[in-house]
Amino acid sequence: MNINMTLIGQMIAMIVFVWFCMKFIWPPIITALDERRAKIAEGLAATDEAAKALEVANVEAATITDEARGRASEIIEQGNQRGIQILSQAKDEAVAERERQVSAADAEIQQSANHAREELRSSVATLAVLGAERLINKEIDPKTHEQLLEKLIAEI
Amino acid sequence: MSSETTTLTSGEYIRHHLTNLTYGQHPDGTWGMAETAQEAADMGFMAINVDTMFWSIFLGALFLFIFRRVAKKAEAGVPSRGVAAVESIVEFVDTSVKETFHGTSNLIAPLALTLFVWVLLMNTMDLVPVDLIPWLAGKAGIHFQKVVPTTDVNATMGMALAVFVLILFFSIKIKGIGGFMGELTGQPFASNSLVGKIAFAPINFILEMVGLLAKPVSLGLRLFGNLYAGELIFILIAMLGLWQLPLHFGWAVFHLLIILLQAYIFMMLTIVYLSMAHEKH
Numbered sequence: 001m002n003i004n005m006t007l008i009g010q011m012i013a014m015i016v017f018v019w020f021c022m023k024f025i026w027p028p029i030i031t032a033l034d035e036r037r038a039k040i041a042e043g044l045a046a047t048d049e050a051a052k053a054l055e056v057a058n059v060e061a062a063t064i065t066d067e068a069r070g071r072a073s074e075i076i077e078q079g080n081q082r083g084i085q086i087l088s089q090a091k092d093e094a095v096a097e098r099e100r101q102v103s104a105a106d107a108e109i110q111q112s113a114n115h116a117r118e119e120l121r122s123s124v125a126t127l128a129v130l131g132a133e134r135l136i137n138k139e140i141d142p143k144t145h146e147q148l149l150e151k152l153i154a155e156i
Numbered sequence: 157m158s159s160e161t162t163t164l165t166s167g168e169y170i171r172h173h174l175t176n177l178t179y180g181q182h183p184d185g186t187w188g189m190a191e192t193a194q195e196a197a198d199m200g201f202m203a204i205n206v207d208t209m210f211w212s213i214f215l216g217a218l219f220l221f222i223f224r225r226v227a228k229k230a231e232a233g234v235p236s237r238g239v240a241a242v243e244s245i246v247e248f249v250d251t252s253v254k255e256t257f258h259g260t261s262n263l264i265a266p267l268a269l270t271l272f273v274w275v276l277l278m279n280t281m282d283l284v285p286v287d288l289i290p291w292l293a294g295k296a297g298i299h300f301q302k303v304v305p306t307t308d309v310n311a312t313m314g315m316a317l318a319v320f321v322l323i324l325f326f327s328i329k330i331k332g333i334g335g336f337m338g339e340l341t342g343q344p345f346a347s348n349s350l351v352g353k354i355a356f357a358p359i360n361f362i363l364e365m366v367g368l369l370a371k372p373v374s375l376g377l378r379l380f381g382n383l384y385a386g387e388l389i390f391i392l393i394a395m396l397g398l399w400q401l402p403l404h405f406g407w408a409v410f411h412l413l414i415i416l417l418q419a420y421i422f423m424m425l426t427i428v429y430l431s432m433a434h435e436k437h
Contacts, residue, residue: 004180010318018270
């Protein structure tokens, strides 16, 4: 409880400690704290901005999706129409081909029939001549009866 | 109680615990350690309390060491736990200073931090069992050992006087000698006429001087008184035999509050006094 030199000693100790703190402790720590504060503020601002950007991007994405959907249905519609078109065209072509083939076959049949008829006709003529020869028992001069024969052939 | 003190009466035990280890000049002219409290008192001003100086410098150095390590590591990135703990103390002091002190000063915030942590550490020595360190010191042949520097009025008044010097320094620096003297003589009784001013000056000066001088005295004695009383109660509890165990615990829990509160009050009053010194009226 005696007042003595300790008083002065403590003052000196305190001055040294405060000086040391002022020079080597306070400035670096408070600078670091301020820097960190600025960094955190920056980070928060960036988060806000990112959230806004996300919102914008979401809206944009929705627009693009809608557009794509519309375009897709358009393309499907076009495809369907084109399919129908191709189908009907093919059907038309098939019908035409069938008709062509049928008519070709008809023509061939006609031709064969005509041919057969011609053959038959000439055979009948020959047979008629032969029959007539037998009936008359005499050779018929084809030259003299050519007119008659031709008339006969035309009648068959 | 330690083996050495079992032969002492309770009065002697208490007195023994409240005596500093003093080095100084004996009345016969030789220098040395005081063997009794009476000898320490006889040394007068030319003596030094070795235990107070040792523990306060040790604790101050501990504070500087820990905080310097953190200051070296401090950066804007993610702090480690230790760094974050120290930074939270720094931030707490910084907030307290900014709330009270509105000027610009590179000194006040580090001063407040130093005082707060240093006083806190010195007060915390109060929680070390009262007999432990004196007993160990006794084994080492040292008679007296007071481990709580803030229970020595020299330590607290030393700090308070350093703050007082700063109050005077900043008052004169900010306001000038004339401004400071004007503040000391121009209130609380004010007059518009020159004659009135001169008439009121002496009484104003006396009143203001009392207010001014009360600052360091209240600052130093408040801390000293609280810690001294707390230490005394620890010593009294230590004499109760087995009952001291729960009582020590109870008082230590209560004392935790005092330790922190007194350190905080010391810091806040320092800030308040210095911000008053910075203000112009």
